Amino acid sequence: MNVGLFGTNGRMGRVLIEALNNSEQATLRAATVRDDSPWINMNVGELAGIPGQTLTCTPVSKLSPDHVDVMIDFTLPVVFEDNIRWCITHKKPVVIGTTGLSPAQVALLDEAAQHIPLVFAANYSVGVNLMLSLVRQAASALDDDTDIEIIEAHHRYKQDAPSGTALAIGEAIAGELGRDLSDCGVFSREGKMPARDQKQIGFATVRGGDIVGEHTALFADLGERLEITHKASSRLTFAKGAVRAAKWVQNKAPGRYDMINVLGLPR
Structure with a gap:
């Protein structure tokens, strides 16, 4: 599974790089940052303290849908709408961990779920x-x-x-x-x-x-x-859960899912 990250330079973005680096079933293929970010062209290994990486950070506007199967978004509400609309346009499943969404942004999740499968959870642990x-x-x-x-x-x-x-x-x-x-x-x-x-x-x-x-x-x-x-005690527990969710949602039908669905837990 090829994974793309929105907001690679954030605290969770860096931990997600580590989680994907440790995964045997998922590979980081696209690492995006905002178009005005000073992190453009930064090696993701340098961001996460992982040697041997060759992938570099690219602006969101240069993200190619051909490179990814699933996107993961742990960014901020200010860029959430652009990220989710990119996923809708390119029919890409997405795992969303952005918190603090407005009611209008939560409604956008339901709109997106009519077109793509998405996992939205307050916590991926x-x-x-x-x-x-x-x-x-x-x-x-x-x-x-x-x-x-x-x-x-x-x-x-x-x-x-x-x-x-x-x-x-x-x-x-x-x-x-x-x-x-x-x-x-x-x-x-x-x-x-x-x-x-x-x-x-x-x-x-x-x-x-x-x-x-x-x-x-x-x-x-x-x-x-x-x-x-x-x-x-570590953000890695959230990142590992998000990668698990990405594997699970990859081939699902359009809809809004959560970690209870991913884990098969009773409600």
Whole structure:
């Protein structure tokens, strides 16, 4: 399988180079950067610290569809629309890990899924997707008066909050309980407040240092509490999951898929 990367010079782009270099079934054939990027013509091996690479970074406008079977996009919302429309135009499957998308951009995913197969997930870690299954089980088993909080921590450079993964956890729990996260989610607390409404799902965000990603779903009742936690120590776990998704989606019918589909986990 020949893979192309959007945003090769980003933090995840560099880790994806490593993951593809380690893969026996996938090969990096196109490494793109923005047309005004200073990284144009940079050797991808230098970017990722991998010797022996000959591929260089090219501007998106020079990307040839003949060179790739699947694209992977872990860029930013500002370039997301151009990237997805390139995939639609050239009928290329795509794995998308860009977070912080607007409602209009999420709607574009559904439009794209009418033409191409795509995988869109807030998190490509196998462990996190197992966590999504576990929090649904916990939500269905616990009483309605259990307080639910989601705590997430990431590095100082992360721009969106709460993280896409935290929101996915909240949506999984809310869906299991028959609630709408847009109605029951609480994303900030300050000052004197009334007693907690037990229909709420609260979120707490931490940003600092080089934390790769930590997520906890806290189910707190009187007398006991359950905490389901995932901690990532390397971005390579996300990159390996994305490569796994790329292999899976390559020959699928047009549609919007996620890592639950890729892993064959129950919802």
